[in-house]
Amino acid sequence: MDHAFITPDRLFPRLHLPDAPVVFDVRRDDDATTDPTRLPGAQRLTLSQIESAPVPDRAVVYCQKGGKISQLGADALRRRGGRALVLAGGHLGWVAAGLPVQALPPPSARWIVPLDPGASELAALWVLRRLVDRAAPLRAVGRDQVGAACTVWEACALPGTAKEMARLAALDHPIVDNLSLPLFLERLLAGRRRRGVDAEASLDLIDDWLAGARR
CATH class of the missing domain: 3.40.250.10 (Rhodanese-like domain)
Known part of the structure; x- marks a missing residue:
């Protein structure tokens, strides 16, 4: 059994x-x-x-x-x-x-992210997708349209840092304190942004970095 x-x-x-x-x-x-x-x-x-x-x-x-x-x-x-x-x-x-x-419940049913997230915002998105809500609908818009998009779509704007995301979700998880991303990850993220790679498709940068840190 x-x-x-x-x-x-x-x-x-x-x-x-x-x-x-x-x-x-x-x-x-x-x-x-x-x-x-x-x-x-x-x-x-x-x-x-x-x-x-x-x-x-x-x-x-x-x-x-x-x-x-x-x-x-x-x-x-x-x-x-x-x-x-x-x-x-x-x-x-x-x-x-x-x-x-x-x-309970999750802090929002829908989320808006900027099209050009920085490293700290990517870390916040990682907390959302890995620890808070893997299935919530998410849309990306121009940074200057985030507030308006949240109003129209009845969504919440992605917080700017992993700690803010965890605080919004009332999540106390030790891994959040380790999500201060190193400079090389910021450079890799910038390269992906230039190629038009979606923010969610870049979460593997953090996955791989954390996996390497555990070895």
Whole structure:
């Protein structure tokens, strides 16, 4: 039975990776109201919603304690062709381990980014896409149009730094303090901007840099 579970200490170092599993929070509403936090990047769904949601290749499902609700949700995904694990101990086990959480709900449903993000803005985008919300719709516009675009599209402007993004999401994660990007990454980003590379397509610069720092 252990093969159907993943422990908090095994999941935590994977959450910020580009190929991290999709995490589903299927706690009951009263449990989520009592503790309105979630694992970094987790999507909040009911059990009935997860039974009809798109099936990711890999997923982790958690409820309050890792019991019946998350196990039903994970099995529903597996029966539809996905690979799904249950978080052992659930939300309570994660919190008891002292691991990072963030506020429910996400700070915005939509985001606007400038077409020419600098290195600090790219770091903020990395926090958004790796730790806060991987699926939220995002649009890029000219820097002078960001405010107006937010009004028209009912969106939030991307904060200017990783720490501001984390603060907006009420996320306390140790990796945020390490996102002061070195000069060579700023030069690589500038080169990509000149070639018209989309900002999200440049997040691999940070992924690779962090991976190298861990070696």
